[in-house]
Structures are given as C-alpha cells and as structure tokens.
Amino acid sequence: xxxxxxxxxxxxxxxxxxxxxxxxxxxxxxxxxxxxxxxxxxxxxxxxxxxxxxxxxxxxxxxxxxxxxxxxxxxxxxxxxxxxxxxxxxxxxxxxxxxxxxxxxxxxxxxxxxxxxxxxxxx
Amino acid sequence: xxxxxxxxxxxxxxxxxxxxxxxxxxxxxxxxxxxxxxxxxxxxxxxxxxxxxxxxxxxxxxxxxxxxxxxxxxxxxxxxxxxxxxxxxxxxxxxxxxxxxxxxxxx
Numbered sequence: 713x714x715x716x717x718x719x720x721x722x723x724x725x726x727x728x729x730x731x732x733x734x735x736x737x738x739x740x741x742x743x744x745x746x747x748x749x750x751x752x753x754x755x756x757x758x759x760x761x762x763x764x765x766x767x768x769x770x771x772x773x774x775x776x777x778x779x780x781x782x783x784x785x786x787x788x789x790x791x792x793x794x795x796x797x798x799x800x801x802x803x804x805x806x807x808x809x810x811x812x813x814x815x816x817x818x819x820x821x822x823x824x825x826x827x828x829x830x831x832x833x834x835x
Numbered sequence: 836x837x838x839x840x841x842x843x844x845x846x847x848x849x850x851x852x853x854x855x856x857x858x859x860x861x862x863x864x865x866x867x868x869x870x871x872x873x874x875x876x877x878x879x880x881x882x883x884x885x886x887x888x889x890x891x892x893x894x895x896x897x898x899x900x901x902x903x904x905x906x907x908x909x910x911x912x913x914x915x916x917x918x919x920x921x922x923x924x925x926x927x928x929x930x931x932x933x934x935x936x937x938x939x940x941x942x
Contacts (some may be wrong), residue, residue, distance in 0.1 A: 825878035
C-alpha cells in the first residue's frame with residue numbers, strides 16, 4: 713500500500729524557516745517524480761514544485777511564488793522527500809501535501825497524496 | 836503561465852442528476868489534463884488523467900473529454916459520495932497549474 717506521511721508543519725514567524733519531510737513507503741520511491749502541492753485555508757490547490765528522479769539528475773521545478781525561498785530535495789536511500797522553506801511569508805500559510813506522480817506517455821500525473829501537514833506563518 | 840478556468844465555481848444538484856464541469860485553458864495543452872476530487876478535510880484523489888482516461892478504481896459514472904483548450908468532466912448519475920470539490924490540473928508546461936475548483940453541493 714502506498715503511504716506518504718508528511719511531518720514538520722508548525723507555527724512560524726514571518727521571515728522564519730521550516731523544513732517539511734515526507735516519508736514514503738509501499739512503492740519504489742526512486743522510480744517516481746515527487747511533488748509538493750499546497751492549499752491555503754478555504755482556498756484551492758497550488759502546485760509548489762517537483763523533484764525529478766535520478767535519471768534526470770534529481771532536478772527540480774518550483775513555482776514562481778516560492779522560487780528563491782524554497783528548495784526541494786529527495787533522498788532515495790531513505791525514501792524521503794523534503795521541502796526547505798526560508799523567508800516565509802504569511803501567504804505561505806497552507807496545508808502542504810506530499811504527492812507521488814506516475815508517468816505515462818512522458819507526462820507525470822499526481823496519483824497518490826499524503827494527508828498533509830499544516831504550516832502557519834504568523835506573528 | 837497557463838491559466839485554467841473552471842465553470843461553474845459552484846453547483847447545486849440532486850442525487851441522480853447528470854453533472855458537467857468545464858475547464859478552459861488559456862492556451863493549448865493537448866490532452867495533458869487531470870481531474871481530482873477533494874472531499875472536505877481530505878486529500879485530493881485522482882479521477883482521470885490524459886483528459887479522458889479513468890484512474891483505476893474510479894467508478895465509471897465519471898468521464899472526461901476534450902483536448903486543446905476545452906475540457907469537461909461529467910458525472911452521469913450523481914451519488915451521495917460525489918458531493919465534493921473538483922479540480923482540473925494542466926501538465927503541459929511548468930508551472931503546473933490548477934483550476935480554481937468547482938464545489939458540488941446537495942440541492
């Protein structure tokens with residue numbers, strides 16, 4: 713059974729930093745691109761970024777709203793995905809989902825989602 | 836960035852109704868579109884990918900169509916468990932983007 717368990721969400725002051733982790737199990741982690749998606753309270757879904765696999769040198773993509781502040785990394789030996797968040801803003805307040813993607817026809821779709829971890833940025 | 840606009844943003848329907856949600860892209864995205872269902876307090880669930888392919892385990896009352904800039908999600912006969920919010924997502928180019936969502940409520 714595919715499981716994605718996020719951790720690290722917390723209350724942090726504006727300008728602060730936080731690191732989210734996602735522990736994956738039940739599938740070959742190294743074979744999949746992984747995404748982070750967030751959802752502000754009462755709002756819609758916002759894609760945050762993607763970590764590709766070893767075949768693509770673990771390269772990443774990030775949304776413009778977080779580029780330069782957030783970094784995505786993965787450790788295939790630990791089946792773990794991370795999101796380092798720096799210079800946090802109040803608008804970063806959201807539930808952050810760790811998402812497995814599944815590639816078909818060269819396109820990677822989000823097929824499994826964790827339950828999310830809440831990040832609150834407030835003074 | 837590619838903008839996705841869903842319509843309607845909210846709809847009220849009864850059990851057994853046929854429901855259609857539209858997702859329009861600001862530029863062509865071929866068939867690189869997915870649909871997700873999100874129940875209150877839960878993580879989203881993949882319903883369809885490649886615009887029209889049903890994800891394993893998803894009931895056949897869900898169907899999708901379209902390519903280019905206009906896409907539809909249809910629920911042929913609404914069931915009580917289908918009352919939720921639905922999102923489309925484009926995977927044609929980065930940044931990946933979602934529609935604003937369509938909330939389906941009980942009439």
